[in-house]
Amino acid sequence: MGIRLRISPQTLAVLDSLLEHPAQWRHGYSLSQQTELPSGTLYPILMRLEKLAWLETRWEEPGNLGRPPRHLYRLTGPGRAWATEELRAACAKRIWKPVYSGV
Amino acid sequence: MREENLEAGLQRSVTMPEENSSAPRRAAEWLLQRALRFWPHESGKWGRALAAELPSVENPWDAFRWAMGGLMLLIREWLRHALGSWKRPIGVPAGGPLESEWKNSPRVPRTPRIVTALLLLASASLFLASDVRQAFRAGLRAWSPSGGWPEYMEFVPKLRKEASTHRDPQLLALLALLSDDNNEKVRAATDAVQADPSLTWIYSKIYLNEQPCCMLHSPMELGVAALQKWDPDNAVPRLLVANVIYERVEKAWVDSGERGYFGLEKVVERDPKWLAAMDFAFKAPKYDSYARKTFDLYRAVADRYEIRAPEFASELMWRTWAWGDGQAGIYDGWLLEQGEAAERAGKLDEAAALYWKPALFAEQVLSQDQTERGFWGVTDVERQSFRKLQPLLVKIGRTDEASIVQYRLASLQATIEASRWDGWWRAYRDGWTGLAIRSLTMAILVLAIAALVSVFVIYVRSRANVESRGRGFATSCVAVDLCPVLLLGASAGLFAAYRPIAVTYQRSIASPWQVNTLGDLEYAAMAPYGMPRAVAEFSAAYFNAYHYWMVAIVALSMLAFYILFRRAIKSSTI
Numbered sequence: 001m002g003i004r005l006r007i008s009p010q011t012l013a014v015l016d017s018l019l020e021h022p023a024q025w026r027h028g029y030s031l032s033q034q035t036e037l038p039s040g041t042l043y044p045i046l047m048r049l050e051k052l053a054w055l056e057t058r059w060e061e062p063g064n065l066g067r068p069p070r071h072l073y074r075l076t077g078p079g080r081a082w083a084t085e086e087l088r089a090a091c092a093k094r095i096w097k098p099v100y101s102g103v
Numbered sequence: 104m105r106e107e108n109l110e111a112g113l114q115r116s117v118t119m120p121e122e123n124s125s126a127p128r129r130a131a132e133w134l135l136q137r138a139l140r141f142w143p144h145e146s147g148k149w150g151r152a153l154a155a156e157l158p159s160v161e162n163p164w165d166a167f168r169w170a171m172g173g174l175m176l177l178i179r180e181w182l183r184h185a186l187g188s189w190k191r192p193i194g195v196p197a198g199g200p201l202e203s204e205w206k207n208s209p210r211v212p213r214t215p216r217i218v219t220a221l222l223l224l225a226s227a228s229l230f231l232a233s234d235v236r237q238a239f240r241a242g243l244r245a246w247s248p249s250g251g252w253p254e255y256m257e258f259v260p261k262l263r264k265e266a267s268t269h270r271d272p273q274l275l276a277l278l279a280l281l282s283d284d285n286n287e288k289v290r291a292a293t294d295a296v297q298a299d300p301s302l303t304w305i306y307s308k309i310y311l312n313e314q315p316c317c318m319l320h321s322p323m324e325l326g327v328a329a330l331q332k333w334d335p336d337n338a339v340p341r342l343l344v345a346n347v348i349y350e351r352v353e354k355a356w357v358d359s360g361e362r363g364y365f366g367l368e369k370v371v372e373r374d375p376k377w378l379a380a381m382d383f384a385f386k387a388p389k390y391d392s393y394a395r396k397t398f399d400l401y402r403a404v405a406d407r408y409e410i411r412a413p414e415f416a417s418e419l420m421w422r423t424w425a426w427g428d429g430q431a432g433i434y435d436g437w438l439l440e441q442g443e444a445a446e447r448a449g450k451l452d453e454a455a456a457l458y459w460k461p462a463l464f465a466e467q468v469l470s471q472d473q474t475e476r477g478f479w480g481v482t483d484v485e486r487q488s489f490r491k492l493q494p495l496l497v498k499i500g501r502t503d504e505a506s507i508v509q510y511r512l513a514s515l516q517a518t519i520e521a522s523r524w525d526g527w528w529r530a531y532r533d534g535w536t537g538l539a540i541r542s543l544t545m546a547i548l549v550l551a552i553a554a555l556v557s558v559f560v561i562y563v564r565s566r567a568n569v570e571s572r573g574r575g576f577a578t579s580c581v582a583v584d585l586c587p588v589l590l591l592g593a594s595a596g597l598f599a600a601y602r603p604i605a606v607t608y609q610r611s612i613a614s615p616w617q618v619n620t621l622g623d624l625e626y627a628a629m630a631p632y633g634m635p636r637a638v639a640e641f642s643a644a645y646f647n648a649y650h651y652w653m654v655a656i657v658a659l660s661m662l663a664f665y666i667l668f669r670r671a672i673k674s675s676t677i
Contacts, residue, residue: 027159029159038168038169040172042172043152044176071156
């Protein structure tokens with residue numbers, strides 16, 4: 001991808017989770033449950049990924065009364081390629097073992 | 104619109120139905136609702152996204168932890184927001200229409216607010232230097248139409264307060280010299296001398312604010328007697344005794360209804376007691392006007408009570424002139440007249456002796472007094488004596504003596520000429536230094552006010568529509584860009600202009616008394632008040648025109664900067 005960032009284990013966990021079903025939109029709370037990251041850690045990671053254009057976001061369509069529309073996330077095309085590369089590199093260095101993505 | 108709907112939906116539904124609520128969940132809802140109100144605009148979407156997940160969190164304690172994470176995120180975003188805002192100029196709010204295009208907008212400041220803040224901070228920090236504060240105070244005093252308030256007026260109350268708690272003899276002595284209250288002067292002087300007899304010399308410097316006959320007060324007469332006893336070989340106490348006699352004659356003369364100074368002089372010159380006292384004074388083996396002691400007293404008290412005041416020091420040294428100087432002047436004149444009379448009567452040796460007397464006394468003052476004041480006070484007397492004495496000595500055949508007098512006369516003339524040039528140079532230097540300090544002080548005042556007002560205007564109007572902000576806002580934008588830079592320049596200029604004065608004062612205070620100490624102190628005290636001769640003459644010719652001129656210069660400079668700046672903006676935006 002040409003861009004190498006210092007990736008924290010928490011970010012690797014989020015990428016791993018997002019790559020499990022790359023085409024599927026995910027909620028913040030489900031990502032938090034899967035990665036076991038608290039909201040104060042998860043959301044800065046999501047914000048950074050969106051800023052790098054590796055994460056796309058949208059709001060849920062309103063309709064479910066009594067609940068506000070939720071924010072949805074999934075990796076963009078370049079984001080998926082980059083995330084895969086990063087996870088592979090982390091695996092090769094033995095600093096990360098993928099749980100969900102099967103990289 | 105979509106965001107507004109989301110916001111409204113979130114506010115309505117971030118809370119769960121009452122029956123599902125527990126205390127931790129209610130706390131979580133309450134926290135996130137409050138957090139959303141304070142979320143920075145640029146990342147508000149993420150705050151809403153986090154809050155929208157809360158109803159999905161089933162466990163109440165998990166919900167509370169989720170909300171606490173939201174608070175951490177809020178703090179992080181606020182820090183980022185605060186840091187980011189420093190990069191934008193003042194008047195470009197976050198999320199406003201100008202945030203992305205302020206560089207192309209003509210009606211906003213150009214300088215990032217971090218730069219503006221740093222410039223203002225740097226200007227303010229220069230005022231931490233005592234030199235700059237001292238210069239600014241002196242500059243303000245110089246601008247006062249009445250000539251300002253004397254610096255010592257700020258310190259006399261401080262000395263008085265300290266003296267009431269610490270019965271420090273040196274402090275009391277200094278208070279005696281500077282107080283404007285006669286009773287306080289006399290009381291402080293008496294107390295100081297009682298506590299420390301080595302301060303008896305201050306009786307020679309006490310000036311009571313009464314005219315005429317200010318020495319005809321019991322404590323003063325007793326003081327003069329005590330001084331003569333304490334320092335019997337010095338001419339100054341002897342001159343003070345003559346001064347007391349002079350004032351007695353003066354009082355009798357005024358009481359008899361007579362008027363006129365020269366008439367009084369003639370009466371005094373006929374008084375045998377006064378003549379005897381003056382003869383005794385002129386025969387004294389030494390002359391000490393206690394200038395060094397006065398200076399050392401100031402230095403000790405200034406060190407002890409942390410007083411740093413050049414004007415105060417100079418005022419002290421000038422104000423406390425030795426009373427006997429005036430007596431010596433009258434006696435000199437009388438001796439020369441007597442000499443001329445003797446010469447006319449053919450008593451040439453007697454005439455020479457009479458001419459020698461004032462010259463020798465002047466030599467003694469010049470060699471022992473160690474002040475410039477002493478120099479200027481007696482050189483003229485000595486010159487007059489020698490001009491009469493030199494041809495007389497030739498006439499009576501004392502040619503060797505005449506040659507020495509001739510040489511001394513030439514030497515005096517050369518010294519006087521050199522002093523004239525020195526005086527001219529000092530007046531020139533002090534004039535331009537004073538002008539710089541006055542101008543920079545006024546510039547700092549104007550620029551600081553302009554900067555504060557413009558920042559205020561911009562903050563108040565920054566949320567208004569760009570087109571409706573008006574000319575005042577546009578002017579404020581220019582002022583915000585220019586004033587901090589100019590303010591820093593003016594503050595640095597003031598520091599640079601006053602630095603030589605501060606160094607001279609520090610050097611003179613740190614060193615023992617020398618013949619030029621008084622001149623240095625005078626320079627340190629008076630240079631901020633200086634004005635070039637041409638400007639002073641102009642000012643004298645047109646009432647207060649100088650002040651208007653300075654204000655006009657500052658105003659025109661600001662206008663010129665404004666016009667240039669607007670042109671620069673226009674050329675860059677086309």
